Amino acid sequence: MSANPLDHHWYAVATIDELGDAPVSVELLDISYVIWRTATQKLIATRDRCTHREGRLSGGTVEAGCLRCPYHGWEFGEQGRCEKIPSSGEGTAIPPKAHLTTLSIEEHYGLVWLCPDEPKSSVPDLGVERDANFTRLNTPMQVWNCSATRMIDNMLDVAHFPYTHVGTFGRQQERVVPNFSLKQLDDTFYGYEYSVVVNNEGGAKSMSGGGEDVISLEMSTGFSLPLSVRSTMSYKNGIEQTLFMTAAPISKGRSYFTFVLWRNDDVSSTGQEIVDFELAVAEEDRKMLERLKGELALGHGDLVDVQSDKASLEWRRRYRSLISPEAG
Ligand code: FES
Numbered sequence: 001m002s003a004n005p006l007d008h009h010w011y012a013v014a015t016i017d018e019l020g021d022a023p024v025s026v027e028l029l030d031i032s033y034v035i036w037r038t039a040t041q042k043l044i045a046t047r048d049r050c051t052h053r054e055g056r057l058s059g060g061t062v063e064a065g066c067l068r069c070p071y072h073g074w075e076f077g078e079q080g081r082c083e084k085i086p087s088s089g090e091g092t093a094i095p096p097k098a099h100l101t102t103l104s105i106e107e108h109y110g111l112v113w114l115c116p117d118e119p120k121s122s123v124p125d126l127g128v129e130r131d132a133n134f135t136r137l138n139t140p141m142q143v144w145n146c147s148a149t150r151m152i153d154n155m156l157d158v159a160h161f162p163y164t165h166v167g168t169f170g171r172q173q174e175r176v177v178p179n180f181s182l183k184q185l186d187d188t189f190y191g192y193e194y195s196v197v198v199n200n201e202g203g204a205k206s207m208s209g210g211g212e213d214v215i216s217l218e219m220s221t222g223f224s225l226p227l228s229v230r231s232t233m234s235y236k237n238g239i240e241q242t243l244f245m246t247a248a249p250i251s252k253g254r255s256y257f258t259f260v261l262w263r264n265d266d267v268s269s270t271g272q273e274i275v276d277f278e279l280a281v282a283e284e285d286r287k288m289l290e291r292l293k294g295e296l297a298l299g300h301g302d303l304v305d306v307q308s309d310k311a312s313l314e315w316r317r318r319y320r321s322l323i324s325p326e327a328g
């Protein structure tokens with residue numbers, strides 16, 4: 001069992017689109033892993049380190065579903081089992097220690113999720129994925145030069161809309177965040193519901209389905225431990241969107257970030273515009289957050305919190321108990 005409590009939870013580290021014919025290298029919580037697809041289309045994740053002389057497996061190739069180490073050509077198949085040691089010749093027994101140890105890997109929502117150690121939670125459940133009225137739009141996996149904790153604090157916060165997002169949807173006139181209460185939004189997400197008034201110009205119109213240049217919409221925003229946030233948006237014209245954002249710590253000050261959208265309208269002609277608009281919004285957050293060094297202070301009372309920070313405060317309280325159970 002690993003000493004890091006974060007190792008027992010799931011993180012999106014790649015998009016399924018990234019997994020082609022070559023092995024994919026990812027890094028999570030300071031450890032490098034390699035992911036590939038076997039002959040039976042199963043995904044395998046193991047340390048990016050060959051059992052023989054620690055060759056970087058991600059620099060190898062996948063041949064008929066077997067990952068071949070680039071150093072001496074050992075081949076690894078289903079469940080990470082070593083199938084071939086070319087230097088030993090056909091029919092020679094494979095030493096038991098030659099097999100790779102695999103870790104938990106799952107595919108959900110077009111994303112590849114890893115859990116480094118025995119899972120103590122599940123990948124966040126997004127019921128909208130099973131709703132036939134909704135279409136999913138994926139976006140590329142990004143790497144942000146900031147801590148994942150700062151990203152979640154940002155995603156749970158609406159007070160930054162009229163400042164950070166003034167270039168996309170934020171309205172400088174709408175600064176006051178009405179008092180809200182936190183609640184369980186469904187079985188997975190905990191957060192709050194609110195109404196916002198936003199600018200609805202340019203690319204925003206593809207997202208909202210058109211209308212006036214300033215509109216109001218109903219939203220909810222909530223978190224799922226450790227590092228995922230979901231926002232839902234309901235427009236007056238009946239369009240609904242779910243925005244799922246998730247972060248994963250790569251190493252100190254570097255994190256994966258991606259978001260997934262589900263929409264109940266026809267996105268065959270507008271999908272790319274909607275994604276581009278949300279990417280521009282995320283870019284505004286990235287620019288703001290990459291100037292902030294180190295982890296978000298997590299200790300009780302370490303930060304100044306006002307009423308609009310309630311959701312972040314609760315997320316930090318629960319995240320603290322997750323990473324140091326004895327303190328919680
Ligand atoms: S290090 Fe991988 S085959 Fe030798």
Ligand SMILES: [Fe+2]
Nearest residue numbers: 154160164285
């Ligand atoms: Fe933001």
